[in-house]
Structure formats: C-alpha cells, structure tokens
Amino acid sequence: MCEMTESERREYESLREIPLESTLIRHGRILDMRLDMVRVPNGNVAGRELVRHLGAVCVVPLTDDGQVILERQYRYVIDSVITEIPAGKLDAADEEPLEAAKRELREETGFHAAEWISLGDFFPAAAYSDEHIRLFLARGLTPGERDLDADELINVFTLPLEDAVAAVMRGEYPDAKTQMGILKAAEYLRRENT
C-alpha cells in the first residue's frame, strides 16, 4: 500500500477494517490459521477467518523451441493428480522470490535458466489467505539434475506453449496459477513480438 494516489488513500480509509483482536487457531507447518475480530466501516464488529502463508513462487519454463515444461503432481486436498507449472513456497518470508524460483525450477525439473522475466504477482485467495505468489517466465534453459524432496513425487513433461493455451481453454488444467502462468506467458510473448 506504499504507492497509493490521494483518491486511493481516501478509498482505502473509507473501506478499511480495523483489527481489534487476532486469535491463533493453529500454528502449522505451512499455514497459520487465525480468527480476527475487526471493526467494519459502519462501526459493527465482524469475524474474519483467515490463513497466513509465507508466500510462494511459480515459473513458466519455456524452451528455445517454444515448449513449456509442466508437471503432474498429486494434490491431497482435491484428491487428484493435476498438471501444474513448477512452483514452491518461499523458504522464509524474506527469501528473494527470484532465488526461490531458480531453486524450485532446478529442484523440480533440473533446468537452469539464463533469462528470468517477472510476469507479476497475485493473491490466489484474497478473501481468506494472504498467500502472495510471484510468477516468472524462464528462458534460455539448460538441463541438469533434479533434486526432489523424499516425499515429492513429480512427473515432468513438455508441450508447445500454444497447445498449453488450448488445453487451458479446454479446461484441462484446473490449477489457477498454471492457467494464469500459461495465459500470461502467451500474452507477454504476443506483446514482445508486436
């Protein structure tokens, strides 16, 4: 909130909720679950159920011949194996996102990248989670050794970026960051080439 215009500042002051009390429901390994009581603009007190998360990064790795590198990974919470772009949590809240992105790409796929381009950031679930994800496009790829955690089971495959865009539009990739990463990378390349 450090670059608000004067009208954004007024909007923020008129809409913001004041924290009154924050109760830690559970301190977890990847999530803290909290219940905050807040004063809303009309003066009432309301509860806000929320999740605190360290933050994460994700990467669209693009080969020189326009193939994107994707992963198949099991997700317990939806009991499904889904297709995702390489991604991972920050090791610490102050870890440099670009360093985390380089680490996750190398660990999960083995690839190093010569060129890293920011494709922005996003909050996947701003209604209840402060998870903040930074997205990168990685080009100039060199293969190497993967380095997975013992309980990380990830199958890697590649396909042309335009086929990945078509798969997103057909609804084949239910993971939000993956849909977004593929569409943003395609839009970035379109703008780069015009």
Added chain:
Amino acid sequence: MCEMTESERREYESLREIPLESTLIRHGRILDMRLDMVRVPNGNVAGRELVRHLGAVCVVPLTDDGQVILERQYRYVIDSVITEIPAGKLDAADEEPLEAAKRELREETGFHAAEWISLGDFFPAAAYSDEHIRLFLARGLTPGERDLDADELINVFTLPLEDAVAAVMRGEYPDAKTQMGILKAAEYLRRENT
C-alpha cells in the same frame, strides 16, 4: 476424477495419499480448517493442513461495446482495496454455479445478462484449499438495481477489455481470479473471432 484414462488411473493410484485421520481444527462461517494425517506412497505418514470451502463463482461481465465491469473492494487479509471481477461464494454446496453467478452479478453490479458462457473452472490454492471456482463470461447486459449485503462495500467501474488486459500485464490487479478472468475472456474472444 470420473473421466480418467487408464494411464491417468495408474498415475493416480501410484501418487495418491490415503487419509488415515481427519481432525476438525475449526468449523467456521466460510471455512473449515482441518488437519489430516495421510499415508503417502512410500508408506510414511504425513500431516496435511487444509481448508474446506463451499466453492465460489466469478463473472467477467462484458458490455456490447466491449467494456468489462469491475469492482473495487477491501480485502482484510491483505489490508488493501483491490480491483476484482464480480464474484461470490455458493449459498450451499449443491447450488447451481450458474445460478450463483447470476445472483452475484445482479447483487453486486445490478446487471442481468442475456448470454452466459462457461470459461471453465479452477482451484485457486490446490496445495491447501479445496475451494473450487467456476468462471463465466456474461454478455447482453441490462442494468438494474444492486442489492448488496449491509456490510458489502463495493465500488463498480468499467473499462475496455483490452485496457483491462494491459492493466493485468502491468500488474495492477493482484487478485488471481481477476487476472485469469480477464485473460481468459480475451483469449475466448480471440478464438471466437478467428
């Protein structure tokens, strides 16, 4: 998981985690927070922190002259006013997503739409939340009365879809479903017009 191919079935069986025990940490108004113990494929037991959510819908409302209708809304968990497409939770797990989308569009913006097109679905945070969001494109808009909840404070504005795409690429809309909705709507229209 009802339409798996034989190879997807084998992949699922080789990667899936078996729930052993599920503990309700907190039953909330919009979220249930749980801690599940699972058996992972190598036989070890691991904990899975997770959030159960009813599900949600979001809508890209597009006027006949190509303007998208957007909202400014305060989000406590990130203490910011952000730009979003109209969206909301399902009223019940079995609510028809299209009906929920029509309701949210009407309540938050006043608009009715003559044409509803599915732009697919996604899991915003498949690592820890089962929230499932359905995305729609709404066209043939007719203005009407808004119907906000007493504590819903939403400012509505419009801008050309191509300007919204540019704003997404400049990083101005940190909300994931909003970035995705705008990029998917633009890709849908590109495919419709070729």
